[in-house]
Amino acid sequence: MTPDLLAARLAGIVGQEHVLAQERCAQYAVDGKAPTAAVFPATVEEISKVMRLASSERLSVVPWGSGTKISFGGIPERVDLLVGLARFNRVIEHEPADLTVTIQGGALLREVQAYLGQRGQFLPLDPPLAARATIGGILATNASGPRRLLYGAARDLLIGLRVVHADGTATRGGAKVVKNVSGYDMPKLYIGSLGTLGIIVEATFRIYPLPAVERTWVASFPDGEGASSAVAEMLAAPIVPSSLELLSSPAAQSVARLAGLSLPQGHVALASSVGSVAEAVDAQLGQIKRISERNGAGGGFLLEGDAQERFRTAISEFMPGERNGRVGAVLKASVVISKVLEAVRRGEEIARAVGLQSFAICEAGSGIVRLHWTNNAGEPGVAVEVMAKAIEALRDSIVREGGNLVVMSAPPALKAAVDVWGPVGKALPLMQELKQQFDPHRILNPGRFVGGI
Amino acid sequence: MDKSKIVDELAAIVGREWVISDADELIVYECDGMTYLDKAVPDVVVLPDTTEQVAAVVKVCDREGLAVVPRGAGTGLSGGALPLKGGVMIGLNRMNRILEIDLPNQRAVVEPGLVNIALTQAVRDHGYFFAPDPASQTASSIGGNVAENAGGPHCLKYGATTMHILGLELVLSSGEIVQVGGKTLDVPGYDLTGLFVGSEGTFGICTKVIVRLVRQPEAVQTLLASFRGIEEASEVVSTIIAAGIIPSALELMDRHIIRALEEWLHIGYHEGAGAVLLIELDGPAAEIAAQARGIEGICRTQGVLDLRNAKDDQERALLWKGRKGAAAAVGRITHEYYLQDGVVPRTKLPYVLREIEAIGRRYDFLIANVFHAGDGNLHPLICFDSRREGELQRAIAAGAEIMKLCLSVGGSITGEHGIGMEKIDFMPLMYSPDDLDAMRKVRNAFDRTQRCNPGKLLPTSKSCVETSVAYRPHRIEREGLAQRY
CATH class of the missing domain: 3.30.43.10 (Uridine Diphospho-n-acetylenolpyruvylglucosamine Reductase, domain 2)
Incomplete structure (x- = not known):
């Protein structure tokens, strides 16, 4: 099918004004590959029709929310058609007294939070780049953030969803009740599937009341050991922090600058948040301070309100690699909780050895270590092969300890030189079979998922 | 053969x-x-x-x-x-070992035959517990909990079994051994662990389970609130949730249950109580104190007859003894009962409970209710006597009506007991043929042979009915209450 004919067929489904063709699609390139056309449907029926067309013409499809995580995953084999969810941006059903909400896949998390906030509620998802992320994109990438410690991630919050599959079939999974074991737990299938099984058009979540008071204690430690043993002690104590963020010293400096705080040079930071009624927040932060001091904390800041918000935004928007024209990669290691510091250290050593700087932001209570590797300011970038080798070396040491490491974001040349996902072992054939069942012609995001799925 | x-x-x-x-x-x-x-x-x-x-x-x-x-x-x-x-x-009963307890990382690795409570017993003195607590927890196995995605009273706060399972070792229908998930979070690839939990044995057999261990709360408070009737009590449930208070457990028992329990265990329920709420709060002491004040305020303005606060562990145990003995107590007032399991949005509880009572009247059965009110998970006990001609069939028919009622308000046909064989014919009432086909695809991916626990969870697809030699219409199908696809 010629590009013009494709655009015309799409216009026939959604209307001329919701189709972009050829050079107008350049902004939607995935790893440098621009689609032939971009289409922005407004209804499930329209998406179904678009997918039926794509399926019969064997066009590869990239589902697109807002593009904040489009650099995630392997380089796509082909990019023919982009299906944008920008017009799927409504809250469909919100029953405040049931603490559930149903939202369209293209809705911006920020707008959902503003809407729920008016009723004193929120969806406890706080992924990186939260200000621009969409609901569908967060689910497809299984993006999570600091508050996962208390509230869980997408798999703990999503109770129902609606998906359009490669052949245009629209299905629902789960329900809008918080407890449900009728049939397979279909919502789990699509979380983190990176759009390779279907397009998430609607999602139902359990939501939570906003805590009456929320405060963050940012303690600085002269070394990582102190911060790390403080985390272990806090987790073993009957306190319930909503997040425990450990920042390596360069990351701490960078975040502090953005948040308007001043931390001693060379110190690591541990930010512990507690949300509850005021008495409970104060009592727990008191314990957190005592534990921090016992483990060598040199002082800290108590944040709430706007200052706390600025601090959170600085973490959510943390992108040292994108400033000052630096290039680099964002890595996410998942390790057992007690190995967080080791992963940070290892990341720093390996990066330093090849002339890179490593910034670590860790969800210390969940074992998630986010590493931003960049070249040092003013120095030339590091060769792709060297960087790829460094990533593999770090991955090896993390996998040896039972963890995993994925490349969240990197320039296409680097992605071409490294397996962004790493090994998935003997489970891969099962995953390939799932893909085969749902998308036998491999039109959805081909090549971007694990093992070349 | x-x-x-x-x-x-x-x-x-x-x-x-x-x-x-x-x-x-x-x-x-x-x-x-x-x-x-x-x-x-x-x-x-x-x-x-x-x-x-x-x-x-x-x-x-x-x-x-x-x-x-x-x-x-x-x-x-x-x-x-x-x-x-x-x-x-x-x-899998012999495979009941605890293979590893890793407290700093909040994990344990166990075999599937391990009895649920045994894991909590093993870590209790260290300040941890395994959160899923189905009523069967002193007997049921963790592998069974995984297969059914078991619930329990405390999953209101802590979530069902799936939230506590991080990895599995599986034996697939080919005999191949595969590890999915792990001790760490976010293992790359599709969430096979999440899919397996609740798959009711149709994907294969799990032979190892990596679970999350949860830190014991600082404090626990247990309240028993008595109300004139089930409607007042269920309104209070709705108000508590709407107020943003999420207790660790919020259980409702109706007058039939109360009477049966009182005669048997002498819990000391309030004399005029037509329904009681068992409310448990746990967490930091200052937090639950505030929650308890909130709940007390709600109960007072909504006509509570009596609000009892368990003063020590002994009284707390007594109040839970009542809740846990509820189904057994019903055995004292009826020859037998059919225990149903359905879920409704919490705001729909008052309406749904009224309708269940009406169904009881229509079918001339006493229907007792004891359930996980906080998450809208109903457990009506339809009291009948199968020695009387046709009563079993009528009880099953009444159960089917309750299922349809749950679906009519946007609920689910099971919150924790699973589909198994019992509810297979209700699946098409909850899901479209395409929804069910999507589930079949997942099943095919795990077990193309369909020999793993055949005939469970998924109704046979329409096209297969003719070729299925073993097919016999289910009772409720013969009575026109459900349709097979």
């Missing part, structure tokens, strides 16, 4: 004493906790001791084309462990 040859082969794998093939002994395995379905006996029961033995047994089944039905403690309430097509039942 030559049964004796296969029995010999299985005996060579697990040892002669761990193979059961005598008709008399097989009777034990003819049903699980759901006793109102047609019974079925397996051809052979095997009790392996290791993953390798499970894999070897499954390979024999694969070669011989035999059904494989896993079984834990057999406490399931939807007929999930019913060997509908005979075949080989794999009892």
Whole structure:
């Protein structure tokens, strides 16, 4: 099918004004590959029709929310058609007294939070780049953030969803009740599937009341050991922090600058948040301070309100690699909780050895270590092969300890030189079979998922 | 097949004493906790001791084309462990070891046959617990909890089993051993662990389970609020949730249950109580104190007759003894009962409970209610006497109406007991043919042979009905209450 004919067929489904063709699609390139056309449907029926067309013409499809995580995953084999969810941006059903909400896949998390906030509620998802992320994109990438410690991630919050599959079939999974074991737990299938099984058009979540008071204690430690043993002690104590963020010293400096705080040079930071009624927040932060001091904390800041918000935004928007024209990669290691510091250290050593700087932001209570590797300011970038080798070396040491490491974001040349996902072992054939069942012609995001799925 | 040859082969794998093939002994395995379905006996029961033995047994089944039905403690309430097509039942009771407890990382690795409560007992003194607490927890196995995605009173706060399972070792229908998930979060790839939990044995057999251990709360407070009737109590449930208070448990018992319990266990329920709420709060002391004040305020403005605060662990245990003994107490006021399981949005509870009472009147059954009110998970007990002609059928029909009622308000046909065999014909009422096809695709990906626990969870697709020799219309189907797809 010629590009013009494709655009015309799409216009026939959604209307001329919701189709972009050829050079107008350049902004939607995935790893440098621009689609032939971009289409922005407004209804499930329209998406179904678009997918039926794509399926019969064997066009590869990239589902697109807002593009904040489009650099995630392997380089796509082909990019023919982009299906944008920008017009799927409504809250469909919100029953405040049931603490559930149903939202369209293209809705911006920020707008959902503003809407729920008016009723004193929120969806406890706080992924990186939260200000621009969409609901569908967060689910497809299984993006999570600091508050996962208390509230869980997408798999703990999503109770129902609606998906359009490669052949245009629209299905629902789960329900809008918080407890449900009728049939397979279909919502789990699509979380983190990176759009390779279907397009998430609607999602139902359990939501939570906003805590009456929320405060963050940012303690600085002269070394990582102190911060790390403080985390272990806090987790073993009957306190319930909503997040425990450990920042390596360069990351701490960078975040502090953005948040308007001043931390001693060379110190690591541990930010512990507690949300509850005021008495409970104060009592727990008191314990957190005592534990921090016992483990060598040199002082800290108590944040709430706007200052706390600025601090959170600085973490959510943390992108040292994108400033000052630096290039680099964002890595996410998942390790057992007690190995967080080791992963940070290892990341720093390996990066330093090849002339890179490593910034670590860790969800210390969940074992998630986010590493931003960049070249040092003013120095030339590091060769792709060297960087790829460094990533593999770090991955090896993390996998040896039972963890995993994925490349969240990197320039296409680097992605071409490294397996962004790493090994998935003997489970891969099962995953390939799932893909085969749902998308036998491999039109959805081909090549971007694990093992070349 | 030559049964004796296969029995010999299985005996060579697990040892002669761990193979059961005598008709008399097989009777034990003819049903699980759901006793109102047609019974079925397996051809052979095997009790392996290791993953390798499970894999070897499954390979024999694969070669011989035999059904494989896993079984834990057999406490399931939807007929999930019913060997509908005979075949080989794999009892996992001997695989009951705790392989690893890793407190700093909040993980344990256990075998599937481990009894649920045994894990909490093993870590309790260190300040941790395993959160899923189905009523069967002193008997049911963790492997069974995984298969059914078991719930329990405290999953209101802590979530159902799936939230506590991070990784599994599986034996697939080919006999291949595969690890999914792990001790860490976010293992790359599709969430096979999440899909397996609740798959009711239809994907294969899990032989190791990596679970999350949860830190014990600083404080616990248990309240018993008495109300005139079930409607007032259920309104209070709705108000508590709407106020943003999420107790760790929020259980409702109606007047039938209260009366039966009081005669038996002498809990000391308020005399005029037509319904009670058992409310448990846990967490930091200052937080639950504030929550308790909030709940007290709500109860007072909504007509509470009496609000009792358990003053010590002993009284707390007594109040829970009542809740946990509720179903057994009902056995004292009726010859038997049919326990249903459905879920509704919490705001719909008052309406749904009124309707359930109306269904009881229409069918002339006493329907008692004791349930996880906080998450809208109903457990109506339909009291009947199967010695009377047609009563079992009527009880099942009344249960079907309750299911439809739950669906009519946007709810679910099961919150924790599973589909199994019992509810297979309700699946098309909750899901479209396309929704069910999506589930079939997942099943095909895990077990193309369909020999893992055949006939469970998913209704046979329309096109398969003609070719399915074993097909017989289910009771509720014959009565026109459900349609098979």
